[in-house]
Amino acid sequence: MADIVHLLEVDDLKTYFPIRKGVLRRTVGHVKAVDGVSFRIAAGRTFGLVGETGSGKTTVARTVARLIPATGGTVVFDSTDVLSADRRQLRLLRRDIGMIFQDPYGSLNPRMTVAAIVGEPLRVQQDVRGTELAARVGELLSVVGLSRDCLNRYPHEFSGGQRQRIGIARALALKPRLVICDEPVSALDVSIQSQILNLLKDLQEQMGLTYLFIAHDLSVVEYFCDEVAVMYKGRIVEIAGAAELYGNPLHPYTRLLMASIPKPEPPRGPRRRLGAGHGAASRAVVPGCPFSPRCPEGDETCRAAVPELVESSAAAGHLVACRRRCGACI
Secondary structure (H helix, E strand, O other): OOOOOEEEEEEEEEEEEEEEEOOOOEEEEEEEEEEEEEEEEEOOOEEEEEOOOOOOHHHHHHHHOOOOOOOEEEEEEOOEEOOOOOHHHHHHHHHHEEEEOOOOOOOOOOOOOHHHHHHHHHHHHHOOOHHHHHHHHHHHHHHOOOOHHHOOOOHHHOOHHHHHHHHHHHHHOOOOOEEEEEOOOOOOOHHHHHHHHHHHHHHHHHHOOEEEEEOOOHHHHHHHOOEEEEEEOOEEEEEEEHHHHHHOOOOHHHHHHHHOOOOOOOOOOOOOOOOOOOOOOOOOOOOOOOOOOOOOOOOHHHHOOOOOOEEOOOOOOOEEOOOOOOHHHO
16 A cells, blocks of 8 residues: 655644733733644545634644744644745745635625635736736636626625635635635535535545645534544544544544534433533643543543543544543553
8 A cells, every 4th residue: 555645744733822911911821722733634635623612723724824823843734844934935835725714704805806805816926917817816716616707896795605615716726735624614504515515525626635624513524524633622632534433433522522413313311411611712721631520431540641642442543532542541
């Protein structure tokens, strides 16, 4: 079997935000939004990040794209160190890494026409102008299912799904190799979500794209992703192939997330409940496993130390950070 080529490699990534107080705004602590995240994405594949609001998914995406500074760790894109890249290298990386944002209403400049929005990367990066620019923008709109008649219209004239298509066209303008999708369908109606997801899948096949896909809708992730990582309080608690993760979730947090997926015919009987601890967005620091206050299976051993993400005996490549689910952690 040929060796897998990893387009993106993230190792021990940390992103902390200072907490400042007092007149002099002294730093009294840090919010550890991302705290030691590591993963790999193979070329042409889709890697999903899931978790509650506040778990650190978007911060990972923005740090990987170097939209916000990292506190520590490494991000390597096709042998280029993203975090230490100089201005020239970063300019080249911008061509290879595109980003689709969550909010199709807030991510488009209301004062710019569609032609200006989609054409901006081409003007800045490749100095494309005039009729050539209009032709290439028209081609991009056709690729995402929009008419060339949209060129001189403004974002407020479009529906949410159409705006997201404009955002996708902008992300594809420079023919990137990696596209970061930051909850691209969460703000859309369910019927429109399926259209956008099918469009993204078709574009991946046509252009050989690699996706880092961020979502909190587990049903969407199961359909769309090849491999999935589950995040909680800035850490990855489980990684596996999509079929393996959904068929055999090991971490208690993953199991509770799976149980929250709406079912056409919910099972009868008592429902499993979370503990009374803090949610993923809380700043509260707890000893040991960060999920232990909410874990229905936790005990004193869980609060002794933070469990490492190690391979379980369940399946090759299935990593879990739980002392009770993986004998290597004990």
